Amino acid sequence: MISIDILTAIKARRSIHQFKTEEVETDILQEIFTYGSYAPTHYMKEPWNIKLYQQEGKRSFVDAIIASYQRIGMLGSADDAKAAKTIESMRRFLTAIPHHALIYFEKETSDVRYEEEYAAVCAFIQNAQLAAWEYGVGMLWTITPYMHDKTFAADIGLDAEAVKIAAVMQIGYPEKVPRHKGRTPITEKMEIISE
Ligand SMILES: Cc1cc2nc3c(=O)[nH]c(=O)nc-3n(C[C@H](O)[C@H](O)[C@H](O)COP(=O)(O)O)c2cc1C
Known part of the structure; x- marks a missing residue:
């Protein structure tokens, strides 16, 4: 049984x-994201969706990231020896992270609705981070340029017109x-207006 002191976790996280190379058990990750899902969510939309990449599943994900960085111009071609080295070290670094959880939600056409969904997803992520801390599991919240690359989204089976990638959580x-x-x-940072 996990002892929960939310105020301690908020400050200690x-x-x-x-990360260690050891993987986190799937049922623990499911429990962690279940805690995440108790985030506030307007109209009970529960907009969060997760693609969890681990083990061999990381290979195509990391390939898609590298291809995106090459398209965006952040990485050179593998034909160039120096770029090939950078690509290899990036591949090794990303593959060594035990789990990558890509969080996405369906886009809304109205600005207000879009912000509601994005805000709820951020609350979901922070809840999950705090729950993870209680389980001894670490996370890194990342937002990176490939998340705005439509071809990257297509490469991982998402339609960038229909969904927004909110974050990738590195986990272990x-x-x-x-x-x-x-x-x-x-x-x-606080202004108190009493009259
Ligand atoms: C929306 C968001 C995006 C972030 N993106 C990155 C990132 O891409 N890379 C990174 O190293 N840290 C990222 N961080 C983590 C912050 O750097 C980190 O929260 C900050 O340094 C404070 O450290 P702490 O979380 O340990 O208190 C992100 C945090 C948030 C909230």
Whole structure:
């Protein structure tokens, strides 16, 4: 049984950049995302969808990321020796991360609805991050340029006209927990208007 002290978890959670190679069991990941799904959601739309890449499933995902970076011009062609080295180290780095959870939602045509769905998905992600922390599982919330590449979306079986990729969560047991960064006192960001 996991002891839950949400206030401690909120402060103690860190973004994890280095993961152990050990995988997280599927039922634990499902529990973590189940906690995520208790996020507030207007009209009970529960807009979040997850594509979880792991084991051999990472291969095509990482290929799609590299192809996207090449299209966008962030990576050279594999024919160039220097670019080939960079591509190989990126492939190794991404493949070593045990799980990648790509989070997406169906686009809404109205701005307000779109923002409601995106906000709910962000709340889902943060809930999941906090739940993961309680399970000893680390996450890194990432937003990267390939998420705006329509061909990347098509490569992973999504229609960029119909859905928005909100984030990719890198997931695994932490190899290293970064030191606490602290936060600016909220009084510096809070204006109280009483009359
Ligand atoms: C929407 C969003 C996107 C982020 N994207 C990245 C990212 O692409 N790469 C990265 O290293 N960290 C990313 N982060 C993590 C932040 O860098 C991290 O939360 C911040 O440094 C504070 O550290 P902490 O989460 O350990 O408190 C992202 C965080 C958020 C909320």
